[in-house]
Amino acid sequence: MIFVNTLDFLEKVDFSKKIEVFILRLDKIDSYISGNKWFKLKYNLQEARKLGLNKLLTFGGAYSNHIVAVAAAGKRWGFETIGVIRGEKPPILNERLLQVEKWGMELYFVSRQDYQQKKNPDFIQKLEQKFGNFYLIPEGGSNALAVQGTSEILDFLPQLSFSFDYILCCVGTGGTLAGLARSLYATNTKLVGIPVLKNASFLYQEIYKLLQDTPFQSFELLLDYHFGGYAKKTEKLSAFIQHFEEKFQVPTEFVYTGKMFFAFFDLLEKNFFLQNSKVLLVHTGGVFR
Numbered sequence: 001m002i003f004v005n006t007l008d009f010l011e012k013v014d015f016s017k018k019i020e021v022f023i024l025r026l027d028k029i030d031s032y033i034s035g036n037k038w039f040k041l042k043y044n045l046q047e048a049r050k051l052g053l054n055k056l057l058t059f060g061g062a063y064s065n066h067i068v069a070v071a072a073a074g075k076r077w078g079f080e081t082i083g084v085i086r087g088e089k090p091p092i093l094n095e096r097l098l099q100v101e102k103w104g105m106e107l108y109f110v111s112r113q114d115y116q117q118k119k120n121p122d123f124i125q126k127l128e129q130k131f132g133n134f135y136l137i138p139e140g141g142s143n144a145l146a147v148q149g150t151s152e153i154l155d156f157l158p159q160l161s162f163s164f165d166y167i168l169c170c171v172g173t174g175g176t177l178a179g180l181a182r183s184l185y186a187t188n189t190k191l192v193g194i195p196v197l198k199n200a201s202f203l204y205q206e207i208y209k210l211l212q213d214t215p216f217q218s219f220e221l222l223l224d225y226h227f228g229g230y231a232k233k234t235e236k237l238s239a240f241i242q243h244f245e246e247k248f249q250v251p252t253e254f255v256y257t258g259k260m261f262f263a264f265f266d267l268l269e270k271n272f273f274l275q276n277s278k279v280l281l282v283h284t285g286g287v288f289r
Contacts, residue, residue: 009156013248016268020278022164023250024156027257027285033076035285036169036176037069039149040141045073047145048135055080057131059118059139062087062094063231063255065286066141071100081105082131086115096288106131142175147210150179153282164189165277170260170284171195172230174203177219178210180282184217191219194260198229225263231255237262251287260284 009028015021026035033041048056056079060067067083074081083100089109093101101107108130117123118139128134137143153176167184171177171193181191195203200223207219227237233254241258245251252258264281273279 010158011250013250015248015265018275019268019273020276021264021281022279023281023283024153025250025283026153026156027251027283027287029285030072032072032288033069034065034287035283036150036153037065037141037285039153039179040066040146040175041069041073041137042149043145044135044137044141044143044149045077045079048079051135053133053135054078055082055132055134056137057082057084057127057134058137058141059084059086059115061085061231062090063096064140065256066139067100067105068096068288069141070137071103071105074105075103082134083107084115084118084127085109087112099288138173140173140175142173142178142206142210144210146175147178147182147214150176151182153179154183162278163187164280166190166192166273166279167282168192168194168260168264168279169282170256171200171203171221172197172256174207174210176282176284178207178216181207181211181216181219182214185215187217189217191217193219193221194225194263195221195223196226196230196256196259198226198232199223200226222263222267225259225266227254227259233258240265250283252283253287256286257283 009025011023011025013021013023029038056070056074058070062085071081083105085107167189169176177193184191203221227234237254240262241252241254244261252261
């Protein structure tokens with residue numbers, strides 16, 4: 001496992017004179033098991049070892065950070081890996097899928113209709129018949145063990161003499177936000193999630209399920225920063241990302257964190273944050289260059 005100095009992960013940035021802004025640079029944890037994925041996989045990999053299962057099977061889209069992280073973890077710690085990929089196999093694989101194949105992940109492309117059966121026990125049984133026994137990690141890595149891991153994210157903060165008034169993070173399947181909500185229980189911090197999916201109001205229920213029987217801090221999802229949906233982008237978002245990286249020297253991308261940083265500046269302009277407040281932006285990784 002990785003041992004790090006938490007002081008390397010918190011950066012104060014000059015984004016505004018009205019508020020104090022910090023970035024928690026989880027993208028620095030590892031080049032491929034990046035950001036929130038490290039925390040989501042931590043206890044799942046331990047559980048797989050405990051059960052004596054050396055094969056991991058998981059789900060994701062063609063641009064999934066989670067697929068990359070699982071493949072990298074398998075290569076590093078000796079697990080066989082299988083990625084069930086949403087959609088027909090393209091004539092040419094993108095860079096991420098080419099990379100995970102190099103690491104030994106077996107890619108299994110299924111129709112979008114079949115992919116929707118990813119939680120169906122009968123579909124999982126068919127996968128077991130095809131691939132043998134495996135440890136199942138859900139899409140995005142979000143399950144109870146993932147939340148146990150992501151609830152430790154704020155432990156990566158150094159000892160501070162203050163608390164944050166707001167914490168923002170992007171949201172895919174909800175596991176990271178759930179962990180943050182759990183760790184912020186009984187604080188005064190306002191937790192804000194930026195879903196990268198279109199029509200993402202269903203994520204409230206998904207996150208509540210992940211937090212069942214666990215006390216947690218309330219949170220808000222802002223649903224208007226998806227730019228068309230998962231892995232979708234517009235010229236406006238692309239221009240923002242280019243400007244942001246050039247000005248602040250913080251790497252980002254259009255699937256997840258670029259949308260979160262865009263949302264932050266838009267909210268700043270709309271006076272969402274109280275003056276003199278302290279804001280933490282959680283950089284969940286996913287930048288592969």
